[in-house]
Amino acid sequence: MFGQTEAITLDMLKMALDAASLRHQAIANNIANVNTPGYAPARVSFEAQMGALRSTLQQGNPITPGMLSGIRPVLEREAVVQESDRTALLDKEIVNMAQNTVQYEALLKALGKHMSILSAAVAEGKR
């Protein structure tokens, strides 16, 4: 029982952390280019690829490692920002960044909890 959930949880947390880290770089790039004419903002697509996994879980079925193949953070480009929308871009990116930082810390917390469950299971053998 442990082998399967263990691998899936760690893999998914790792990918989600990678996605949040890449997303931070994309946001930093957008902020660095906030005054660049003709710049197309970078975005990271990741959570949208989780639709199939979510419906599998809702039907009460377990996720198999094979279902994770092909899911990875992807860097995308939006349409070029118009000159008049440039100030709105900065506000939007700051909001995205705050959200992404909280998301990253939540993922780290989840990873920490998962590890502590594992160490509790390991420690039982000592008694």
Add this chain to the structure above:
Amino acid sequence: MDYRNAFAISATGMDVEKLRLDTIAANLANIHSGKGVDGKLFRPLHVTTSEATSNFAVGFEQLAGAQLHGARVLSVEASNVAPRKVYEPGNPEADDKGFVSMPGVNQVTEMVNMASALRAYEANVVAMNAAKTMALKALELGGSQ
């Protein structure tokens, strides 16, 4: 997972905005400058920037995250703005009608540009601090829980 790239991206943004502030300061400092030793008037400077791209091979660029390099300065150019004519008959540089040519620096434009450059600079600092917070949080992983 590479934090250095996030720091490097924010650093390029700060670099660009700093140069923008420097040129604005130079424009404002020369707002009343007369002709230089070469007999030419100061012309307002303008910074052109673009997104920074890497010179690496395209195959390497396919790596997500390796495609992000922040911003870079293309050039600092003197813009072709007509000089301002100020009526100052006592000035030794005045023409026969009493007008003196002064650099075509628009104080209002420069102040607006300064406000937006300052705001962009601050946003880059915030992004860098967020990257630092994230990296430090990740270091706590595996510590006492």
